Each structure stands twice: as structure tokens, then as C-alpha cells.
Amino acid sequence: MSDVAAPLFRAVDRAAFAVALGQRLRAVGVPVTSTALSALTEGLAVAPPRTVTALYWLCRVTLVHQPHDLATFDRLFDQVFRDVGLRLGGQAEGPDDAALTAPDGAEHQPTLAPGPQEATTAESLPWHTLPRVTGSDEPAEGQALPELMPSAVDAVAEVAFEDLDETQLALVGAWLERSLRRWPMRTSRRHRVVPGGRRIALRETLARSRRTGWEPVELSRSRAVLRPRPVTMLVDVSESMQAYSTAYLHVMRALARSGRAETFACSTSLTRLTPALGHRSAQVAMALASDQVTDRYGGTRLATNLARLLASRQGQALRGGVLVVASDGWDSDEPELLARAMKRARLRAHAVVWLNPRVAAPGFEPLVGSMAAALPYCDAFLPAHTLRAVLAALDVIVQPDVPGGRPLTTTA
Amino acid sequence: MTAAPPAVPPTSADDVRRLLDAQDYLADEGTATAVFLSLRLGLPLLLEGEPGVGKTAAAKVLARALGVPLIRLQCYEGLSASEALYDWNYQRQLLAIRLAEARHEKLAESDLFSEEYLLERPILQCVRYDGPASPVLLIDEIDRADDEFEALLLEFLGEGSVTVPELGTFTARRPPTVVLTSNRSRDLHDALRRRCLYHWLEFPSAARAIEILRRTVPEANAALIESAAQFVGHVRSLDVDKAPGVAEAINWVAALAVLGATSLVREDVLATISALAKTPDDRDLLAEAADTFAFG
Numbered sequence: 001m002s003d004v005a006a007p008l009f010r011a012v013d014r015a016a017f018a019v020a021l022g023q024r025l026r027a028v029g030v031p032v033t034s035t036a037l038s039a040l041t042e043g044l045a046v047a048p049p050r051t052v053t054a055l056y057w058l059c060r061v062t063l064v065h066q067p068h069d070l071a072t073f074d075r076l077f078d079q080v081f082r083d084v085g086l087r088l089g090g091q092a093e094g095p096d097d098a099a100l101t102a103p104d105g106a107e108h109q110p111t112l113a114p115g116p117q118e119a120t121t122a123e124s125l126p127w128h129t130l131p132r133v134t135g136s137d138e139p140a141e142g143q144a145l146p147e148l149m150p151s152a153v154d155a156v157a158e159v160a161f162e163d164l165d166e167t168q169l170a171l172v173g174a175w176l177e178r179s180l181r182r183w184p185m186r187t188s189r190r191h192r193v194v195p196g197g198r199r200i201a202l203r204e205t206l207a208r209s210r211r212t213g214w215e216p217v218e219l220s221r222s223r224a225v226l227r228p229r230p231v232t233m234l235v236d237v238s239e240s241m242q243a244y245s246t247a248y249l250h251v252m253r254a255l256a257r258s259g260r261a262e263t264f265a266c267s268t269s270l271t272r273l274t275p276a277l278g279h280r281s282a283q284v285a286m287a288l289a290s291d292q293v294t295d296r297y298g299g300t301r302l303a304t305n306l307a308r309l310l311a312s313r314q315g316q317a318l319r320g321g322v323l324v325v326a327s328d329g330w331d332s333d334e335p336e337l338l339a340r341a342m343k344r345a346r347l348r349a350h351a352v353v354w355l356n357p358r359v360a361a362p363g364f365e366p367l368v369g370s371m372a373a374a375l376p377y378c379d380a381f382l383p384a385h386t387l388r389a390v391l392a393a394l395d396v397i398v399q400p401d402v403p404g405g406r407p408l409t410t411t412a
Numbered sequence: 413m414t415a416a417p418p419a420v421p422p423t424s425a426d427d428v429r430r431l432l433d434a435q436d437y438l439a440d441e442g443t444a445t446a447v448f449l450s451l452r453l454g455l456p457l458l459l460e461g462e463p464g465v466g467k468t469a470a471a472k473v474l475a476r477a478l479g480v481p482l483i484r485l486q487c488y489e490g491l492s493a494s495e496a497l498y499d500w501n502y503q504r505q506l507l508a509i510r511l512a513e514a515r516h517e518k519l520a521e522s523d524l525f526s527e528e529y530l531l532e533r534p535i536l537q538c539v540r541y542d543g544p545a546s547p548v549l550l551i552d553e554i555d556r557a558d559d560e561f562e563a564l565l566l567e568f569l570g571e572g573s574v575t576v577p578e579l580g581t582f583t584a585r586r587p588p589t590v591v592l593t594s595n596r597s598r599d600l601h602d603a604l605r606r607r608c609l610y611h612w613l614e615f616p617s618a619a620r621a622i623e624i625l626r627r628t629v630p631e632a633n634a635a636l637i638e639s640a641a642q643f644v645g646h647v648r649s650l651d652v653d654k655a656p657g658v659a660e661a662i663n664w665v666a667a668l669a670v671l672g673a674t675s676l677v678r679e680d681v682l683a684t685i686s687a688l689a690k691t692p693d694d695r696d697l698l699a700e701a702a703d704t705f706a707f708g
Contacts, residue, residue, distance in 0.1 A: 033606045039453055046452045047425060047445070054425070057445035065605035067460060067596070067612050189490025190558060202502045203494065210521065214509040227558070311651065316597045340693070344653075 007048035008055060014044040021059065021080070028076055030069045036062055052081055160385050161357070162243030172387055173250035173282055179391070180254050182398045184322050185226040186350070197221030229350060230317045231261040231397065234309060236327030237293055238267040238300035244357045244385070245296070248326050251390060253277040253285055262314045265289070266305035267298045272314065302327055302370065303337035310344055318348045322397055326355040326384065329371025338370045342377035352377060353397055355384035421478075422448060436627045437466070437473040438620055446611035447474060454587030456569050458605065460594045461613030464657015468552055470613075471591035475548035478589075483541075484550045485534040487557035493564055497574055498536040501529045525578035535565075536574050539584045546586040554604075555594040562604045569607040616658060618645055628662045632669040639676040640665050643705055644688070650701060653691045663687045678702050 009017060018040040022032040040062040049055035056077055064073045164172070191197075193204045204220035212218070233252050237245040245265075255261035256277035263273045276288035290296070306325075309315050323345050331338055346352050354374065358364055360383040366375050375381060382393045422428045428451070429444040439447070447470070450457035459467040475482035485496055493499075505524050512519040532540065538549040554562070568574055569590065573583040592608060594600060616624060621641045625632065632640075644661045656664070664687040673680040681702040689695040 031602075035606050039449070039455060039609065042453050043449050047448060053441060054445065057425075057442045058449070061442070061446040061449055061609050061611055065458075065602070065608070065610045070612060188558065189488070190492065190560065191490070203500065206500070206502050206505060214519070214524075216506075307651070311653070313596060319597075344693075 007050055008052075009044065009048070014041045018044065022063065024076060024080065025063060025073065028072055030064065030072050030076075031066075032063050033065075036065070055081065158386055158388055160360075161247035161387075164247065169246055169250060170282060172247065173253060176250055176254040176390070176394075177257055180258055180394070183258070183260065184229040184231065184350075184398055186229050186320060187224040188227040190225050190227075191222040192225045193220050193222045195221065197223035199223070228260050230319075230321035231255055231324065232264070232309070232314065232318055232321060232349075233261060233324040233326065234264045234266060234306065236267065236300055236302060236325075237265045237296050238330070239297045240300070240328050240330050241326075241357075242297050244326070247390075248355075248384075249277075249286060249289060250282075251326075251394075253282065253289075262317060264305075264309055264314075265293045265296075266300070266302065266309075267293075268295045268301050270305040270308045270312075272312075299332050300327070300330060301333050302329075302331040303333035303341050306338070306341040306345060310341065310348070315348075318345065320350050323349040323352045324355065324397055325352070325374075328356055328358050329354075329366065329368045329374065331370035333370070335369040335373035339373040339377070342374045346377040351379040353380045353382065353393065354378040355382055355390075355393055357383060357385040359383040360385040360389065422451065424448065431477040432470075432473055435473045435477045437469060437477075438616070438624050438627065439470070440614075440616070440620065442611060443470065443613065446609055450591075450609050451589060453609075454572075456590035456592060456608045458592045458594065458600075458608035458610050459613055460596055460610070462615065462655060462657060463595055464659040465613045465615055466658050467593040467613055468550065469659075471548055471550040471552075471593070474589070474591065475550075478545065478548065480543070480545045480589075481541075481547045482550060483534050483538050483547050484552060486552050487554050487561070489556060489558050491557045491561050494533070496533050496535050496561070496564060497568075498533055498576055499531040500525070501531050505529050527579065530576070530579070535568050536576075536582065538588045538590075539568070539572065539574050539582050541584075541588070546584065546588045548589045548591065551590065551592045553595060554592050555597045555600065559598075559601060562601050566603060566607065569604065615648065615655075618642065621645070621658070621661065624658060625662065625665050629665045629669055632665050633674055635675050636668060636673060637665060640668065643676060643681070643701075646705060647688065647698060647701060650697060652689075652694050652697060654694060656688050660688055660690075 015037075018037045021040070022037045025032045040059060043058050043062050047054075047058060049058050059077065060070070060073060064070055159168075191199060191201070193201045199222050201220040201222040204222070205216050205218070208218050208220060209216040233255055235241075235245065235248045235252060241248075249265075252263040252265075252273060256263045256274045259278075261274070263277055265271045265273055271293050273289050273292060276292055277285050279285035279288060302325075310318070342352070356366075356371070359366075359381065366372055366381070380393075380396045382396060383389045384393045422431055425441065425444040425448040428448040429439050429441075432439045432444070432447070446457055446459075449455070459470060461467055472482055508524060508529075509519060511517075530536075534549065538547055541547050551565070554565075571583065572587050573581050575581045615621075618641055621644070622637055625637045625641060626634070629637070641661070644656055644664070648655045664684055667684040667687045668676070668680055671680060671683060682699060685695055685698055685702075689698045
């Protein structure tokens with residue numbers, strides 16, 4: 001850097017400067033704590049910036065604490081210190097500064113770039129559904145519900161999602177959210193002192209022996225605590241899934257509201273919906289989500305999007321978690337690609353659950369190329385075409401611990 | 413461990429850059445500023461970035477450059493106060509009780525919970541360090557510890573102190589130099605972020621990558637390094653499972669140099685691909701890339 005340059009702010013109230021910049025940042029949504037402001041004030045004193053780049057780094061290191069705020073910070077900084085015609089301290093913007101463009105912050109977030117748009121096969125979808133055999137027995141189901149449902153919800157429990165209207169869907173959404181009290185768990189490496197635990201807790205035992213004259217009479221025991229597994233749900237919102245996508249959006253919202261799940265919608269591109277669906281109001285959440293998914297009811301690129309999900313930062317959260325894919329398996333990508341992505345997902349996740357509303361159709365067999373390719377990597381393959389079926393699916397998602405051999409559970 | 417401690421602590425970001433440079437760590441302006449501020453303001457530094465971008469190396473090199481010991485705390489799930497802060501030596505305490513009984517001596521509680529029976533773990537060790545300059549404490553991959561552990565760190569990160577209920581609060585004489593690293597496999601709590609300076613490390617630019625390789629693999633020649641750096645940059649732009657970091661690039665060039673390669677040719681890339689590709693899919697992809705990449 002230019003060694004001879006004079007400090008930028010020689011006669012400036014450093015505290016006032018820091019606070020003003022902090023307020024601007026807060027105004028654009030970057031949370032700035034007072035600790036950060038005092039760090040910047042001190043930083044301005046111990047390392048008086050001589051160039052705009054130095055000032056940039058000083059402010060960025062002290063004020064920004066979240067990688068996703070970096071892009072906003074860069075924009076504001078450019079606005080305040082670079083774009084405005086005012087020349088700081090005479091020679092602030094030296095030639096090297098002009099060359100050194102703002103270090104990019106936008107690249108930190110995994111970019112989910114939209115894939116090429118694709119034409120969809122329009123009206124009739126070639127479902128590989130076997131002709132119905134006359135006199136075949138209906139899938140007699142004795143699926144027990146986890147708890148009694150309010151009668152209003154009970155009325156819609158058996159109605160296929162495609163036949164539900166707006167208000168019924170909202171009712172279902174609210175009810176789903178309440179019924180998600182259970183969650184898939186795993187044992188953690190952390191131990192807690194509990195009676196009847198398996199390990200002897202030395203620290204606690206000795207502390208207790210104070211009461212018995214330092215004789216460890218009572219052995220305290222500890223046991224591993226349970227912690228929630230992450231759940232990731234990927235819903236296909238392509239044209240063939242149109243009838244179900246709204247209902248699944250409600251399922252995703254119930255998951256997203258729990259704060260332990262990541263939700264994605266995919267058709268030709270992948271959209272992360274977790275922040276949008278996390279909104280308190282169901283209507284706002286749904287509106288936000290629909291705004292974000294720009295390519296609804298288009299084609300499907302399931303394999304590409306699954307691979308993209310695995311490569312994204314949220315894909316790391318899949319480790320040891322449960323992956324739920326809701327799709328009819330009608331994919332315009334090659335089945336081999338889907339098989340490869342599913343294999344990777346299966347290696348990474350604890351369990352993979354596939355929801356396919358078409359499964360409920362009598363005589364359905366998963367013969368569509370992609371579905372057949374994906375099936376070997378699924379731990380469970382479920383219909384989820386009505387509320388009752390979704391509840392059954394949630395039960396499997398909550399308790400996916402199919403031990404050992406992982407038999408393929410098909411309920412249809 | 414060869415470097416003599418600098419007579420005066422660094423007085424500017426450029427100073428830090430020179431210090432790290434002398435230890436063959438090429439920091440950019442952002443990293444140097446972050447490290448300098450962390451040293452001067454006595455605030456912990458949180459480094460985030462892709463795996464293999466040089467986060468851990470930064471802390472190690474900083475300790476070497478300052479000529480102070482490095483205390484390292486590797487985080488893992490279930491890490492608790494007794495592994496990170498302090499623990500009591502229960503076996504010795506029990507023994508002391510038995511001895512006192514055998515000798516018919518009186519034993520007060522304060523006899524058992526004295527510093528004699530205290531086991532220092534990395535953080536307390538750092539707080540009680542008694543040297544001419546404060547050590548560098550590296551809390552590595554904090555995202556691997558569970559969120560309960562972050563709460564344990566807050567007192568130390570904020571005040572540089574550790575409280576042992578039976579003994580009182582230990583406070584560091586000088587604010588310790590703390591570097592935390594995270595791979596962002598989960599989001600850290602805001603309470604932790606608030607107490608730290610934050611720096612996101614980028615992959616180095618092509619020119620700096622070449623410079624880094626030249627320093628770390630002196631036996632490789634310039635042409636090899638240049639084309640290797642280009643190839644690694646090209647690979648990062650592909651859809652790979654695990655983008656090769658700086659560490660992988662260094663290992664790869666070292667592997668090429670060991671094989672006696674003087675320029676990058678397809679056969680050598682295939683022979684050393686294991687240093688660069690870390691999944692079977694990536695290996696196939698890189699082999700393909702090696703076929704199409706214009707060498708030289």
C-alpha cells in the first residue's frame with residue numbers, strides 16, 4: 001500500500017464515525033452489536049487506515065459476523081466510500097485501490113443457479129401403472145393414527161390432496177405443525193447424569209460423597225443424551241406434481257417452523273425455502289415461498305437438483321440426517337444421474353424417505369426409469385397422497401430407524 | 413520453532429504480513445488486518461472458509477512467528493468442560509482421602525479442592541500460562557462441537573477468564589491470542605460471533621497460489637507450479653464433490669515433484685490424482701478434466 005499516504009480520518013470523531021456506519025448497516029439489515037462498534041472505534045485508533053481498502057478490511061473484520069451479510073456490507077461500503085465522488089483524504093483511492101475491486105462476498109453462499117429451462121411433456125404423462133385387475137382387493141390399511149384428530153381435520157383425512165380447497169389446506173397445515181412434536185433422534189456423544197444411566201459419573205459421585213464423609217456410597221450414573229437429527233425435504237414442484245405441491249408446501253412449512261429442517265423446492269432449478277417458510281403467518285410464508293419459486297410447474301431436473309443440494313452448504317447438514325424426497329419420479333435427467341445422486345445421498349444421510357403420491361394408484365409399480373433407479377437407495381417408499389398417508393409418512397420420517405437390512409417399506 | 417520472538421509486537425497489518433511471510437505463510441491484506449486487530453485489541457479471531465484454505469495453518473504460523481507456544485483444542489461432539497476447561501483429579505482425591513483416614517488426619521474440603529488436584533485443560537492452561545508473551549490458543553473446527561459447548565466458551569472469549577466454582581476465577585494476565593476456526597458445517601451462535609472478530613478466508617488468487625506453491629514446494633520448477641495452479645483453479649470451477657483446497661494443491665505439487673515431473677503432462681496427473689481427488693466420482697471427473705485440459 002502507499003506508505004506515504006496520510007491517515008484517512010485525522011480529525012474525525014472515531015466513535016461518531018463508527019456509530020454512523022453501524023446505523024447505516026443496521027438500516028440495511030446487517031445486525032451490528034455495540035461490541036463490534038467499540039472494536040471498530042479502537043481499531044481506527046490502533047490501525048488508522050490509509051487507504052480505502054484498509055478501511056474496508058478494518059470495518060469488515062470488526063462489524064460483520066455472518067458470511068451472508070458480507071454481500072450487503074460490500075454494497076453499502078461501496079455506496080458510502082467508493083461510489084460517491086468524494087475523495088477521502090486526498091489520495092485515498094490510489095491506483096492500486098482502483099485495481100483492487102471490492103473483495104467479493106457474494107460467492108460465499110452456495111449459488112443455486114437455475115438450470116436451462118426445459119420443455120415439458122404436456123398433457124398425458126406415461127405413468128407406468130398396471131391395468132387394474134378386476135376384483136383386486138383394495139389396499140386394506142389398518143394404519144393407526146398417533147393421536148385423535150379434530151373432527152374438522154378428520155373430515156379431510158382421506159380426501160386426496162388434489163381435491164382439497166384453500167381453507168381445508170390451511171387447516172391441514174396448522175394441524176400438521178402441531179402434530180410434529182416428535183422428531184427423529186440419535187444418541188449424542190454428550191452425557192448427562194441420570195438415575196439408571198450406564199456409565200459411572202466420577203465427578204458427580206465424588207461431589208456426592210461429601211455428604212457421606214467422602215465415602216462414595218452412592219454411585220451417580222450418566223447416559224448419553226439424545227439430539228435431533230437434521231431433516232431435509234426436497235419437493236418436486238413440476239407440472240406433474242401440481243396437484244400435490246401446495247399440500248407438500250404445508251408439510252415443508254411444518255418442518256421449517258421446527259427450526260431443525262431444511263426445505264427445498266425443485267423443478268428445473270433448486271430453491272431453498274427454509275427462511276421463507278419459517279415466517280409466523282402461514283399466508284405470508286406461502287406467498288413468500290411462491291414468490292421465490294419462479295419456475296413452478298415447469299419441467300423436472302431431479303437428478304441435477306439433488307446433486308446441487310448435496311454440493312450446497314445445506315447438503316453438509318444431511319450427514320446423519322433424514323432426507324425426504326417428494327416426487328413422482330418423472331425426471332427429465334438420465335436415470336443413471338439420479339441413481340448416482342441418490343447413492344451419494346444415501347451414503348451421507350441416515351435414512352432416505354421417498355414420498356410419491358402416485359403410489360396410491362391401484363396397481364402402481366415403480367417402473368418409470370428414474371423411479372426404478374432411485375428406489376434401491378430409499379429406506380422407505382410411501383404414498384402420501386392424503387393427510388392420513390402423510391401422517392403415516394411422518395411417522396416413518398420421525399422413526400426411520402429401520403435396523404440392519406433396511407427393508408423397503410412400501411405401503412400401498 | 414526456530415524463529416526468535418520478535419522484539420516488539422507487530423505495529424501494523426503490514427508488519428503482521430511480513431512476520432507471517434517469514435514463516436512462508438502468504439496472507440492477503442484482509443487476513444493480515446484481521447490478525448493484527450485481534451492481536452492489538454485482544455479480541456478472539458473467528459476464521460471461516462472452505463476446508464483446506466489455510467485456517468488452521470494461520471494459527472500455527474502465527475504462534476511460530478510470534479515465538480510463543482501453540483495450545484490446540486480440537487473440537488468434537490460431546491466435548492465438555494472437563495476436556496476443554498479443567499477437571500479434578502478424582503483418583504488422587506480418593507487416594508488423599510484414604511491416606512488421611514489411614515493416618516487419622518483431619519481433611520477439610522478445601523484440602524481436596526485445591527490447585528494440587530486441578531487438571532488443566534487447554535483453555536485453563538492458556539489462561540494460567542506464565543510466560544513472557546501470551547500463547548496462541550487454537551480452537552479448531554468449533555462447528556464440530558455441539559452448541560452447548562459454545563456456551564462454555566463465552567466467559568473465556570469475553571473476559572479471558574475461567575471460573576472454577578471451588579477455587580474462584582482465574583483471569584489471564586495478558587489477553588490471550590485466540591483463533592477459532594469453523595468449516596460452517598453448522599451455524600455458530602450469535603453470542604459467540606459477537607465476541608470475536610470475523611474473517612472469511614477465500615481461496616487464494618492464481619498469482620498468490622503460485623507464490624504459495626513456490627514457497628512450500630521449493631523442489632518443483634516454475635513451469636510445473638504455474639500449470640498446476642491453473643489446473644487446480646480449473647478443477648475448482650468444475651462440479652466436484654470436494655473442491656481441492658490449498659493444502660491439497662500443495663500435496664499434489666509435492667507428489668508431482670517427487671515423481672520427478674518438470675512440466676504437467678497427462679500421465680503424471682493420472683499418477684498423482686489421489687492427492688487431489690478425494691471421492692471416486694471426483695477421480696473420474698478429474699481424469700476427464702486431465703484429458704481435455706490444455707497443458708503447457
